[in-house]
Amino acid sequence: MRAKELFSPTLREVPAEAEVVSHQLLLRAGFIRRTAAGVYTYLPLAIRVLKKIEQIVREEMDHQGGQEIMMPIIQPAELWQESGRWDVYGPELFRLKDRHDRDFALGPTHEEVITTLVRGEVNSYKQMPLLLYQIQNKYRDERRPRFGLLRGREFIMKDLYSFDRDAAGLEVSYRKMHEAYTSIFKRCGLLFRPVEADSGAIGGSDTHEFMVLADSGEAIVLYCNNQACGYAANNEKATLPAEENISGETLKPLIRAATPGCRTVEEVAQFLRISPQTIIKTILYETEKEVVAALVRGDREINEIKLLNTLGCLRLELAGAKTVQQITGAAVGFAGPVGLKGCTIVADPEVLAMVNAVTGSNTDDTHCLNVNPTRDFEVNITKDIRMVQAGEPCPHCGSQLLEAKGIEVGQIFKLGDKYSKALGATYLDESGHSLPIIMGCYGIGVSRTMAAAIEQNHDNNGIIWPAAIAPFQVVVIPVSTKDEKQVALARELYQRLLEAGIETVIDDRPERAGVKFKDADLIGYPLRITIGSKAVSENRVELQPRRTGEVTLAPTQNLEKIVLEMLTAL
Ligand code: ATP
Ligand code: MG
Numbered sequence: 001m002r003a004k005e006l007f008s009p010t011l012r013e014v015p016a017e018a019e020v021v022s023h024q025l026l027l028r029a030g031f032i033r034r035t036a037a038g039v040y041t042y043l044p045l046a047i048r049v050l051k052k053i054e055q056i057v058r059e060e061m062d063h064q065g066g067q068e069i070m071m072p073i074i075q076p077a078e079l080w081q082e083s084g085r086w087d088v089y090g091p092e093l094f095r096l097k098d099r100h101d102r103d104f105a106l107g108p109t110h111e112e113v114i115t116t117l118v119r120g121e122v123n124s125y126k127q128m129p130l131l132l133y134q135i136q137n138k139y140r141d142e143r144r145p146r147f148g149l150l151r152g153r154e155f156i157m158k159d160l161y162s163f164d165r166d167a168a169g170l171e172v173s174y175r176k177m178h179e180a181y182t183s184i185f186k187r188c189g190l191l192f193r194p195v196e197a198d199s200g201a202i203g204g205s206d207t208h209e210f211m212v213l214a215d216s217g218e219a220i221v222l223y224c225n226n227q228a229c230g231y232a233a234n235n236e237k238a239t240l241p242a243e244e245n246i247s248g249e250t251l252k253p254l255i256r257a258a259t260p261g262c263r264t265v266e267e268v269a270q271f272l273r274i275s276p277q278t279i280i281k282t283i284l285y286e287t288e289k290e291v292v293a294a295l296v297r298g299d300r301e302i303n304e305i306k307l308l309n310t311l312g313c314l315r316l317e318l319a320g321a322k323t324v325q326q327i328t329g330a331a332v333g334f335a336g337p338v339g340l341k342g343c344t345i346v347a348d349p350e351v352l353a354m355v356n357a358v359t360g361s362n363t364d365d366t367h368c369l370n371v372n373p374t375r376d377f378e379v380n381i382t383k384d385i386r387m388v389q390a391g392e393p394c395p396h397c398g399s400q401l402l403e404a405k406g407i408e409v410g411q412i413f414k415l416g417d418k419y420s421k422a423l424g425a426t427y428l429d430e431s432g433h434s435l436p437i438i439m440g441c442y443g444i445g446v447s448r449t450m451a452a453a454i455e456q457n458h459d460n461n462g463i464i465w466p467a468a469i470a471p472f473q474v475v476v477i478p479v480s481t482k483d484e485k486q487v488a489l490a491r492e493l494y495q496r497l498l499e500a501g502i503e504t505v506i507d508d509r510p511e512r513a514g515v516k517f518k519d520a521d522l523i524g525y526p527l528r529i530t531i532g533s534k535a536v537s538e539n540r541v542e543l544q545p546r547r548t549g550e551v552t553l554a555p556t557q558n559l560e561k562i563v564l565e566m567l568t569a570l
Contacts, residue, residue: 001472003507003516008045010519020216022451023148025463029522031471038145038153045523048471048503049450050156053188054135056468057158057444060184064176066131066160071113073137077103079112083422088314094139094153106139111419111441114161118437119425125165128427128437129173133160135446149451150407156446163437165427170414170438174206177412177442181210184444185409189466190453193406195221196233198305199413206414209234210444211406214455221406222388226399235403236305238388239395249355252370254338259367263333265298268367272358275299280351280359280371282335284324284343287313291327293340294385295347297354301387310346310383328362336360337377338368347379348386407452410444457547463524464547467570474504474563475525479513479532490531493541493559500560502567521546526570527563545570 008030017034018024026032031046042050058068077095080086086093086105094106107113114132122130138157145153162173178194185192190212197209211221211234223232233239262268269276279298284291285307292311294302308316321332327342328335336359337345351357356370373379390403417436420426425437450469457464467473474497478490487508494506505525507516520528530542539556543566554562 001505003505004509007043010522018148020147020150021458022150022454025454025458026148029463038142045471049469050446052469053446053449056184056187060180061133061160064180066133068134069132070134070136071110073107075105075107075113077105079116080105083112083419092140094141108138108140110159115419115423115425118163119423122163123427125427125429128163128165129169130163131160131173133158149447152447155448158444158446160442162440166438170440173440174412174414181410185210187468189468191456193221193223193232196237198237208412209408210410212409212452212456213404213406214452215405216455217405217407219406219408221404222401224394224397224399225402226397229394229397229399231394231396235387236303239384240388241393241395241398251372251375252356254368254370254376256361256366257369258365260365274358278357280354280357282337282360284319284327284335286317286319286323287311288315289313291319291323291343293337293343293345295337295351296386297350303385303387307385310381310385330362330364334360334362334364336362336368338371344380346381346383346385348384349382352382407455409449409452412442413440415439415441462522465524465526467526467567470526472503472505472525473567474502474527474529475520476504476506476529477516478508479530481508481510485536486531489536493556496560497563502563527566
């Protein structure tokens with residue numbers, strides 16, 4: 001491809017709307033343009049990258065026995081009503097009506113459509129396992145479609161669904177996908193980690209997220225320092241070893257102390273000159289069913305996802321000042337479990353191990369001292385409800401947990417019979433018994449993976465594509481387009497590289513060399529070949545990998561071979 005003809009309009013300025021690096025660079029380097037909030041047009045360079053990621057995904061899906069299909073984007077509301085998700089999916093679902101006033105949705109995911117398909121076509125155990133997938137646009141009316149392709153309202157996803165006769169079959173399918181995802185992100189040249197995750201609203205039990213590690217990631221990953229252990233989890237999910245009460249301290253009598261105006265853990269700790277670790281933090285929540293007091297140690301944060309799962313509720317919100325006053329009889333900041341009525345008390349196990357702790361007293365400007373769980377208050381539910389932090393012990397081996405930030409590029413779920421039961425997808429086993437099909441679902445954000453690759457691989461000058469997913473592998477730049485010999489040599493080498501199957505761009509635009517170098521860095525070609533006067537006189541060209549910037553000289557004779565070798569190492 002000649003740079004002159006390539007439709008990749010670059011921008012000198014960073015567009016104001018772009019907050020994250022991948023968004024800025026995709027716009028600046030001419031990969032995408034915004035059509036509406038969270039909706040983008042992919043230009044030729046982006047299409048090349050997306051096709052490469054898709055091809056890797058396709059090969060790995062096929063390798064595990066996946067068969068590609070294509071389901072409709074437009075989905076009839078009846079399917080969603082049957083599964084019960086029409087009402088619970090909420091405003092994220094793009095809804096529309098046809099000319100007959102019938103309801104439809106733009107597919108955010110395809111469990112309903114595929115389960116209905118399989119319900120009609122699969123009726124015997126002999127037809128399973130079955131792995132079906134597609135790669136297409138998905139639609140989610142995200143609350144905050146910021147961050148460019150990382151969170152679009154229209155985005156490209158690969159979604160595979162597995163159908164098995166039982167849990168053992170699902171386990172096999174799940175492992176296959178885990179393996180496929182590992183190969184995919186490895187082949188894409190990305191640094192990533194599979195982590196245990198929360199199954200959230202989609203339901204099901206086991207689930208892993210595949211996280212591309214990048215400082216700009218929204219998710220926090222906790223992983224074990226001990227490589228042989230390998231434990232890694234999203235911090236929404238991470239757990240801890242069971243607590244033991246090993247304190248030998250004697251229980252002191254409970255007393256009350258004035259703490260005027262001290263509402264937060266920090267204020268109370270400072271005022272009483274104690275450590276936050278000795279305070280029990282009491283936070284009131286409201287669910288659709290009840291009011292809940294959640295207790296964690298003062299230096300900990302409540303993990304609302306764990307709390308939501310513990311309570312089995314759909315909605316969980318911080319209680320308002322009015323509710324707090326009603327339940328505790330005090331203003332916000334003075335709630336405590338002693339004598340607390342009219343709400344369910346959920347405590348983290350760590351709280352139960354505390355001795356002579358400090359809590360709110362349910363009276364304004366007062367706290368209780370020497371509070372002892374069980375002696376002074378009862379707990380309704382004891383469950384891990386707190387955020388795990390780096391530095392704490394690994395639940396598997398006890399080594400230290402470390403922390404990293406990640407971008408979720410894929411997730412795999414064991415769905416079990418959630419959808420097959422709701423939609424009546426059953427099969428007959430050997431003895432003629434009708435049983436629900438056991439399902440799994442497995443997604444990869446293809447467009448998000450492109451953006452995540454940039455978040456992980458860039459510098460101040462632009463993108464640094466891993467060679468496997470770069471839009472082109474090589475750019476050939478004649479330093480002076482006025483020098484006919486340089487241009488002729490550049491064209492010859494360009495031609496030879498193309499014939500060797502290397503995706504190459506020749507930048508023979510009549511621009512200054514500096515401009516071309518800048519654009520090459522911005523677009524992120526893995527390898528730059530510069531053709532200056534030496535190249536002509538000595539038959540030697542400069543090779544410069546984008547990532548290292550280290551220049552080496554290479555003879556022009558067998559350049560193809562040298563370039564291929566360099567590219568496989570990039
Ligand atoms: P998130 O928590 O980031 O909103 P999700 O858990 O809802 O994502 P899944 O339903 O697991 O997403 O979808 C599978 C994959 O699709 C995700 O791992 C992600 O890579 C991609 N994806 C999901 N939502 C978006 C989006 N709005 N824009 C781009 N990619 C997305
Ligand atoms: Mg997910």
